[in-house]
């Protein structure tokens with residue numbers, strides 16, 4: 001089966017800073033890929049390249065067999081993207097915003113209205129459908145972003161920190177949505193810092209560090225790299241930051257001086 005997402009020797013410079021140093025990755029349909037790494041490792045940059053937001057990179061990147069440099073519009077039609085920082089048109093209401101998203105995807109207006117209300121209700125936001133989003137909490141905004149990224153039923157979904165700001169019930173709901181989307185054949189590529197979630201819902205976990213893939217496999221396979229119990233422990237060991245206790249001690253000592 002052809003890969004749904006493929007990266008070959010992906011490199012990215014910002015100015016003279018080498019951020020991605022040759023990422024190779026191949027993802028099949030129906031997989032949930034957890035793409036993790038330390039702050040600043042290049043996760044959002046990789047996602048932005050895959051969705052066509054960053055065209056200047058080296059190497060090859062394709063989504064659904066299409067070149068992300070050339071087939072930008074067709075790719076955008078078939079993917080969903082939930083960005084890292086809530087960049088919503090705040091002065092709109094969720095109803096207005098999702099109608100706007102529906103128009104961008106050329107969806108039928110009556111269906112857009114019906115789907116909007118149904119999805120807002122499922123996220124407990126039906127009472128806020130006509131409120132300006134300037135008044136929304138972080139989690140409420142994140143829910144609207146999640147709905148807008150999935151609204152047009154995309155084949156491939158890119159989620160950058162999708163659980164940011166969500167309460168425990170919403171986290172469980174989003175995890176289940178991700179699982180059920182993948183079970184129905186959709187491909188989910190997401191980054192997150194919440195290791196126990198990544199551990200539980202990913203078919204494959206890809207860890208990047210200093211611009212390179214340092215681990216790529218199921219959680220069971222990754223565990224064989226080190227004799228550690230959890231993904232959190234494995235992550236801190238592999239990314240060279242397993243001195244958090246002494247760093248925390250130094251931090252507290254510094255503010256006490």
Ligand SMILES: Nc1ncnc2c1ncn2[C@@H]1O[C@H](COP(=O)(O)OP(=O)(O)OP(=O)(O)O)[C@@H](O)[C@H]1O
Pocket residue numbers: 014019037038039040041042043044045046084
């Ligand atoms: N537009 C930009 N111009 C210059 N440097 C950038 C730009 N965007 C990102 N960077 C740098 O590229 C590196 C990777 O950033 P990126 O946002 O991809 O990291 P990330 O892995 O998503 O991090 P986080 O976990 O903190 O969200 C960082 O060092 C960042 O400072």
